[in-house]
Amino acid sequence: MASGEEDGAVEEKESNNKKRTKGAIATTWLTFYNIAMTAGWLVLGVAMMRFYLQKGTHKGLYKSIARTLKFFQTFALLEVGHCATGLVRTSVIVTGVQVSSRIFMVWFITHSIRQVQNQESLILFLVAWTVTEITRYSFYTFSLLKHLPYFIKWARYNLFIIMYPLGVIGELMTIYAALPYVRKSGMYSLRLPNKYNVSFDYYYFLIIVMLSYIPLFPQLFLHMLRQRRRVLHGEVIVEKDE
Numbered sequence: 001m002a003s004g005e006e007d008g009a010v011e012e013k014e015s016n017n018k019k020r021t022k023g024a025i026a027t028t029w030l031t032f033y034n035i036a037m038t039a040g041w042l043v044l045g046v047a048m049m050r051f052y053l054q055k056g057t058h059k060g061l062y063k064s065i066a067r068t069l070k071f072f073q074t075f076a077l078l079e080v081g082h083c084a085t086g087l088v089r090t091s092v093i094v095t096g097v098q099v100s101s102r103i104f105m106v107w108f109i110t111h112s113i114r115q116v117q118n119q120e121s122l123i124l125f126l127v128a129w130t131v132t133e134i135t136r137y138s139f140y141t142f143s144l145l146k147h148l149p150y151f152i153k154w155a156r157y158n159l160f161i162i163m164y165p166l167g168v169i170g171e172l173m174t175i176y177a178a179l180p181y182v183r184k185s186g187m188y189s190l191r192l193p194n195k196y197n198v199s200f201d202y203y204y205f206l207i208i209v210m211l212s213y214i215p216l217f218p219q220l221f222l223h224m225l226r227q228r229r230r231v232l233h234g235e236v237i238v239e240k241d242e
């Protein structure tokens, strides 16, 4: 009997040790990830400011930061993995929609359609993304290090009120500006007849993407408002299972 109890205690101790090791590895990885992402978006922000101060125009700005932008925004795909594996307590759906819409903007609009790269609307969402991500990743980093300055917490849960709509307007205007070029070139489209017997029109797909902002964006925005109430005002919020 005594030996059974001892065995149980040993097993519990081992399981606790394993949990602690797993927790330490996860925290180390997340700290590294968040520091890298904060640095990446800071580099982007500084590069954009320097470009504008030196050239006095937004023309050519995208080209000068394209590689860094594509790298760090694509790296953010890991965030979907973080949620899916339970490494962070964030909804996979919310993160998935957020990250996929950005990846789509970066690769299937700005990278693919040269003609929109000098649009003013690009600057709108680039500034909104950059301000948001510097704040968000530094918020996560300082939280993990357990030294979170209040102004970063405040910025994380207030700036989105302006930055989110600004970013969305910039994204929608850029997709809209891309439409004529997409229609003219027939890019990424598949016309009938073809051996697969399927047709796909990227032009109409883009219109559907634009329309999908109508139901999706308010949900993301409301989610952030709920997070804001929870974190800044300590409200207990019961989220539906997402």
Ligand SMILES: CCCCCCCCCCCCC[C@@H](O)CC(=O)SCCNC(=O)CCNC(=O)[C@H](O)C(C)(C)COP(=O)(O)OP(=O)(O)OC[C@H]1O[C@@H](n2cnc3c(N)ncnc32)[C@H](O)[C@@H]1OP(=O)(O)O
Pocket (backbone or CB within 6 Å): 030, 034, 088, 089, 090, 091, 094, 095, 097, 098, 100, 101, 102, 104, 128, 129, 132, 136, 140, 143, 144, 159, 160, 163, 164, 165, 166, 167, 168, 171, 209, 212, 213, 216, 217, 220, 223, 224, 227
């Ligand atoms: C194929 C075609 C697809 C087309 C789709 C079309 C869709 C169209 C609609 C989409 C529109 C999006 C437009 C968008 O791109 C525009 C912009 O982004 S403009 C810039 C402004 N943006 C924002 O402000 C974004 C705000 N949104 C968010 O931050 C997101 O909701 C999200 C990134 C998902 C964060 O979600 P959540 O609010 O759940 O996270 P929290 O930060 O509160 O964190 C929750 C807890 O998890 C911990 N956590 C999360 N991540 C980390 C991490 N990396 N490291 C450490 N810890 C992390 C966090 O600390 C919280 O823990 P706790 O609960 O203990 O406090």
